[in-house]
Amino acid sequence: xxxxxxxxxxxxxxxxxxxxxxxxxxxxxxxxxxxxxxxxxxxxxxxxxxxxxxxxxxxxxxxxxxxxxxxxxxxxxxxxxxxxxxxxxxxxxxxxxxxxxxxxxxxxxxxxx
Amino acid sequence: xxxxxxxxxxxxxxxxxxxxxxxxxxxxxxxxxxxxxxxxxxxxxxxxxxxxxxxxxxxxxxxxxxxxxxxxxxxxxxxxxxxxxxxxxxxxxxxxxxxxxxxxxxxxxx
Numbered sequence: 001x002x003x004x005x006x007x008x009x010x011x012x013x014x015x016x017x018x019x020x021x022x023x024x025x026x027x028x029x030x031x032x033x034x035x036x037x038x039x040x041x042x043x044x045x046x047x048x049x050x051x052x053x054x055x056x057x058x059x060x061x062x063x064x065x066x067x068x069x070x071x072x073x074x075x076x077x078x079x080x081x082x083x084x085x086x087x088x089x090x091x092x093x094x095x096x097x098x099x100x101x102x103x104x105x106x107x108x109x110x111x112x113x
Numbered sequence: 114x115x116x117x118x119x120x121x122x123x124x125x126x127x128x129x130x131x132x133x134x135x136x137x138x139x140x141x142x143x144x145x146x147x148x149x150x151x152x153x154x155x156x157x158x159x160x161x162x163x164x165x166x167x168x169x170x171x172x173x174x175x176x177x178x179x180x181x182x183x184x185x186x187x188x189x190x191x192x193x194x195x196x197x198x199x200x201x202x203x204x205x206x207x208x209x210x211x212x213x214x215x216x217x218x219x220x221x222x223x
Binding site for chain 1: 144146148153154155156157158161201205208209210211212213214215216
């Protein structure tokens, strides 16, 4: 298995633009998590899905953030409009059984100018 | 705010020495996990210890858990240059959320 695949690897955009981050979880994993990592705040859980259904989105910072999982093999995290304070590394992770062992993608380094 | 807090924030040792990192958490947990992150990469799961366990070993890793003190430690024995990375503890509760600390940056000098 190729592991959790995220794209793009790097994204540079201007303030106000829409940004879409993509994630392909490991086949057979029922849980998918989106995390954001910054130096100041560390790793923050944004949202997680179980069987494609969003279970907890309390970590989504604002209405500018939205996430979808249309099927078991694909998820997106969208920021519209983007702001400089959204600059961070965004990780997608998946697991078989909730939180016992997460497999992380390589992340998307987002820079909003 | 992050529930887990690692100590120290940074640790520099020589190859062959042991490295010990500590973690504290605030609320009750089902398990405590440790992850490693190499620069520019995603996190990799190292080891999990359940709330009813006190010690666990995996290769050169030894993890302890003290639920009365809400703390855990990760010991890496006979460190290698390849162990250079950031190490994070993550506490798992009953709400299916895994909360990460801010990490310990370990540097192993050849």
